[in-house]
Amino acid sequence: MTAIMDRSLERLRERAAAEGLLDVAYASADSPFGSLLLARTPRGLVRLALPSEDVDATLLDLAERISPRILEAPDRFDEERRELEDYFEGRRRAFELPIDWQLSHGFMLRAREGIAAIPYGETRTYSDLAREAGNERAVRAAGSACSRNPIPLVVPCHRVVRSDGSFGLYAGGVEMKKRLLAMENQSG
């Protein structure tokens, strides 16, 4: 795209946002694990896709579940990028970004709020999570609250491990989970 077109599109994004027509903005962000996809609504961060996830499929899913009014808006993610960068460099222990929870409901929402409250450098088990979300027998559901967490890293599902002490699965691959926990142990 030409520079003139870039400016036109930047103006279009500003006007769309001002008129309440930018339902979902997205952009990519660098990480030590590869490129992340960030998506936000006017309320806050609604989705973070790990490098292992397919970008087009993620955007199609957001179009269906939230709104098809989705625009790429690399200039609207300064705060998200800054906090993530600080986190990956071990300088940040908690995220302060506003979160839009609209992709989580009921038990899943309670479980994910529980995940968001796990302190930096600590872990909980899937059973802990199920119990805290109000149903101690829903261990498998607690597992999918993690595996289908729409906002990994910021809602740190990598801090949830199995009761036998093994790592359990991770949407970004178990290697990424190990590295994140090792990093938090070192910086913590």
Place this chain on the structure above:
Amino acid sequence: MAELPPFQTLIDDHATEVMAVLRGAVGRDGAEDAFQETFLAALRAYPSLGDARNLRGWLVTIAHRKAIDHHRARGRAPVPVETVREEAVFDADPADGEVWRSVAALPPKQRAAVTLRFASDLPHEEIAAALGCSPEAARRSLHEGLKRLRKEMA
């Protein structure tokens, strides 16, 4: 409900063409505003669009409505071409530049019909829909426009 792709894909696939169509229809100076109006209108209507099969035709149709609005707002017909710009309006064969300058000087309906037909490759029915007239009237505008162009280019 139709399964609508993220609006960004419409921009990625068609923004350049819509801009080219608008430059042909309202000239370079009006094109930027008409471009904004076109995509804002499209974005506003998008979630309730029932059919995702011809998004390009849909966008071009909106673009032409905005071009007509632009001409109405200015209260007069075609842009006078006293000073001809040096740069080509389309990223086409340089020889095409001259043709499109002549197209830009046509009366609005003829200009729109010619641009829709040849820059956007729309069939007569869609041109008619874009211009809000019958297919016969669209065909006539196209015919008149082409006749005039031929005379001018001869």
